[in-house]
Amino acid sequence: MEQIVNNSFKTQEYFVNMGPQHPAAHGVLRLLLTIDGEIIKNVDPDLGYIHRSIEKMCERDSYQQVVHLTDRMDYLSSHINNEAVCLTVENALELEVSDRVKVIRTIISELTRLASHQLWWGVMGMDVGALTTYFYAFRDRELINDIFEETCGARLTMNYNIPGGLMFDIHPNFVKRTKEFIAHFKTKLPEYDRLLTGNIIFQKRTKGVGVLTKEDAISFGVSGPVARGSGFANDVRKYHPYSAYDRVDFNEALFTEGDSFARYRVRIMEMWESMSIIEQLIDNIPDGDYNTPTKAVIKLPKGEFYQRVETARGELGVYINSTGTKNPYRVKFRSPGFSNLSVLNHIAKGAKIADLVATMASFDFVIPDIDR
Amino acid sequence: MTNEKIQNIVNGWGEGFEFSEEGSEFLNVVVPKEQLHSVCSQLRSHPDLNFDYLFCVTGMDWGEELGVIYHLESITNRHNIVVKVKTEDRENPTLDSVCDIWRTAEFHEMEIFDFFGIKFNNHPNLKRLFLTPDWDGYPLRKDYVDEANMIVK
Amino acid sequence: MEKKSIEMGVDKTRYLNQAEAEGFKEIVPDDFPGKVIPGGNGGNIVVTTLDNVINWGRSNSLWSLYFGTSCCAIEMMQTGAAKHDYSRFGFEVARPSARQADLIIIAGTIVNKMGPVLRRLYDQMAEPKYVIAMGACAISGGPFFYNTYSVIKGADHVIPVDVYIPGCPPRPEALLEGMIMLQQKIKTENMSNKVNPIDGFDEGEI
Numbered sequence: 152m153e154q155i156v157n158n159s160f161k162t163q164e165y166f167v168n169m170g171p172q173h174p175a176a177h178g179v180l181r182l183l184l185t186i187d188g189e190i191i192k193n194v195d196p197d198l199g200y201i202h203r204s205i206e207k208m209c210e211r212d213s214y215q216q217v218v219h220l221t222d223r224m225d226y227l228s229s230h231i232n233n234e235a236v237c238l239t240v241e242n243a244l245e246l247e248v249s250d251r252v253k254v255i256r257t258i259i260s261e262l263t264r265l266a267s268h269q270l271w272w273g274v275m276g277m278d279v280g281a282l283t284t285y286f287y288a289f290r291d292r293e294l295i296n297d298i299f300e301e302t303c304g305a306r307l308t309m310n311y312n313i314p315g316g317l318m319f320d321i322h323p324n325f326v327k328r329t330k331e332f333i334a335h336f337k338t339k340l341p342e343y344d345r346l347l348t349g350n351i352i353f354q355k356r357t358k359g360v361g362v363l364t365k366e367d368a369i370s371f372g373v374s375g376p377v378a379r380g381s382g383f384a385n386d387v388r389k390y391h392p393y394s395a396y397d398r399v400d401f402n403e404a405l406f407t408e409g410d411s412f413a414r415y416r417v418r419i420m421e422m423w424e425s426m427s428i429i430e431q432l433i434d435n436i437p438d439g440d441y442n443t444p445t446k447a448v449i450k451l452p453k454g455e456f457y458q459r460v461e462t463a464r465g466e467l468g469v470y471i472n473s474t475g476t477k478n479p480y481r482v483k484f485r486s487p488g489f490s491n492l493s494v495l496n497h498i499a500k501g502a503k504i505a506d507l508v509a510t511m512a513s514f515d516f517v518i519p520d521i522d523r
Numbered sequence: 524m525t526n527e528k529i530q531n532i533v534n535g536w537g538e539g540f541e542f543s544e545e546g547s548e549f550l551n552v553v554v555p556k557e558q559l560h561s562v563c564s565q566l567r568s569h570p571d572l573n574f575d576y577l578f579c580v581t582g583m584d585w586g587e588e589l590g591v592i593y594h595l596e597s598i599t600n601r602h603n604i605v606v607k608v609k610t611e612d613r614e615n616p617t618l619d620s621v622c623d624i625w626r627t628a629e630f631h632e633m634e635i636f637d638f639f640g641i642k643f644n645n646h647p648n649l650k651r652l653f654l655t656p657d658w659d660g661y662p663l664r665k666d667y668v669d670e671a672n673m674i675v676k
Numbered sequence: 677m678e679k680k681s682i683e684m685g686v687d688k689t690r691y692l693n694q695a696e697a698e699g700f701k702e703i704v705p706d707d708f709p710g711k712v713i714p715g716g717n718g719g720n721i722v723v724t725t726l727d728n729v730i731n732w733g734r735s736n737s738l739w740s741l742y743f744g745t746s747c748c749a750i751e752m753m754q755t756g757a758a759k760h761d762y763s764r765f766g767f768e769v770a771r772p773s774a775r776q777a778d779l780i781i782i783a784g785t786i787v788n789k790m791g792p793v794l795r796r797l798y799d800q801m802a803e804p805k806y807v808i809a810m811g812a813c814a815i816s817g818g819p820f821f822y823n824t825y826s827v828i829k830g831a832d833h834v835i836p837v838d839v840y841i842p843g844c845p846p847r848p849e850a851l852l853e854g855m856i857m858l859q860q861k862i863k864t865e866n867m868s869n870k871v872n873p874i875d876g877f878d879e880g881e882i
Contacts, residue, residue, distance in 0.1 A: 457548070
């Protein structure tokens with residue numbers, strides 16, 4: 152009898168396609184899952200559904216045009232992407248920017264990081280099943296968008312950085328509105344904790360799910376909050392500081408458990424640290440020029456130049472190889488999402504499909520950043 | 524560790540290495556392609572060097588040669604090195620894979636195969652990642668021409 | 677005191693008849709893929725009362741499909757959130773399944789690999805269905821027009837489009853105006869004489 156039951160109920164592995172258009176709202180990522188019942192055996196990502204060949208376009212563009220293309224790569228931290236290319240060009244030309252430019256760039260980068268983490272928090276709650284968090288997060292994100300619109304002119308893809316400084320000076324209301332926003336958001340962030348962090352359903356969905364050890368994190372080249380949730384300390388702002396990060400005092404958010412709940416707490420702590428950085432800088436913006444003039448046609452000297460910055464997702468690297476002409480010979484963007492995605496197969500084996508959704512939400516992918 | 528000490532250690536592992544530091548902020552070394560795998564595994568396992576974080580893998584077309592550039596960092600000692608490897612064969616270029624030393628190289632080498640056509644020995648899963656499987660040609664090479672899709676300005 | 681209209685939204689004559697009244701003839705470029713169907717599809721100035729009621733019901737509860745590929749998707753999500761809310765206009769429900777949707781808002785760039793997916797989704801939707809192209813990338817390739825080998829230069833090479841919304845990305849208010857313009861277009865249709873834009877649609881080279 153037992154033998155009949157075992158033979159007639161043999162299970163079989165089959166393929167399920169988590170297709171390019173799906174409501175987990177991360178963008179166009181296609182995952183080919185090999186599953187046995189509800190347990191995942193293999194995850195095979197299929198990329199390229201938003202591959203816009205930015206690296207090939209850069210070989211025929213001038214350096215100012217390259218800066219404006221990087222906005223669309225990781226659109227949630229667009230200012231930080233622009234800053235990466237501007238810093239590479241300025242270091243190659245050995246151009247000194249004024250203190251005012253460095254401090255303003257740092258403040259706007261931290262505001263961008265706050266906006267990106269707000270959106271991540273809203274979408275993470277939505278993926279796990281709580282729709283309220285979506286509306287709360289976007290309500291607060293609108294306030295940051297209004298500050299950006301007054302100073303930079305646009306809400307999402309702000310082309311505010313150029314090699315040599317900023318495009319125009321900050322609006323007179325910028326300091327006042329930023330201070331009001333910080334005071335307002337400090338009362339809202341404990342509300343986020345009450346809603347989601349202490350929620351027993353959320354904790355059961357994310358504790359112990361998608362565990363990544365520290366040795367695996369280093370070997371897979373993981374960076375950003377994903378690495379810091381596993382105990383791997385590699386914040387570019389601390390170890391290779393740029394702009395005004397060497398004059399501010401902040402803690403690096405580090406947890407050692409390596410599961411999705413640790414990655415969640417890293418980002419919440421990063422939001423507190425961003426507010427503290429802005430508070431240290433907002434009252435003492437030094438006077439000076441907002442722009443150091445460069446020639447209209449920029450030509451870099453012959454050589455290779457590399458610059459690393461910390462976006463909201465991890466470490467972005469820009470590699471420019473120039474032969475002395477007005478277009479770069481080769482531009483390569485080392486995107487944080489690409490290395491983070493390669494870990495997914497390793498940690499999703501043996502988990503259920505719902506665990507995979509919670510893990511992907513805690514990784515915070517932006518697919519155009521992976522596909523470039 | 525300073526760049527001279529690293530250079531002295533690496534020089535003892537073989538011959539034909541070219542070191543240079545001009546035009547870049549890191550120490551660059553060009554390695555012949557037969558010795559790539561042994562140099563890389565020694566860079567990883569040597570107790571003073573300990574390069575365990577591979578943070579950037581770039582495919583490159585120098586005009587006549589194709590190649591790969593590896594940017595390495597050590598987490599414990601905080602020093603960097605750049606390893607370059609070239610091959611002159613444009614019809615069927617092959618290089619050794621380093622994905623058993625650093626696991627991040629699996630996806631990066633798939634991307635380089637997709638855009639430049641360089642095949643890697645001992646890679647577990649070499650296939651096209653970004654473009655459709657029936658795409659003709661390797662787009663990021665300098666001699667790629669595509670009149671149907673590209674409007675060139 | 678002049679009598680004011682209590683209709684909400686934009687005055688429809690501004691779009692449909694005012695252009696002709698000013699003597700402006702629309703010019704369609706020679707290489708435009710597909711067919712141009714003038715506004716007021718199938719119906720003329722006189723629309724019957726039954727059509728009025730049916731069109732009012734249809735236009736005020738359009739259900740859209742989740743389809744956002746890149747940056748414009750964030751602005752579409754902002755339009756759905758609390759400050760500018762598109763559920764005031766009836767677009768409350770955004771369904772992930774194509775069978776339950778009758779509007780697709782293409783927000784983002786369409787790439788060579790994604791073209792067949794978009795076409796298949798459009799074919800799965802049930803008639804009558806409408807398309808809004810949001811953002812510069814969906815209209816004509818946008819900033820990715822020159823020197824790329826993998827971008828389809830405009831979503832109208834793949835499926836027929838009803839409303840184009842320019843911007844990179846367009847503001848939430850611009851998206852709302854585009855949606856209201858589509859509602860006005862639906863209100864002047866006549867269901868029995870409607871010409872389906874997909875018949876004989878020139879697909880060109882995908």
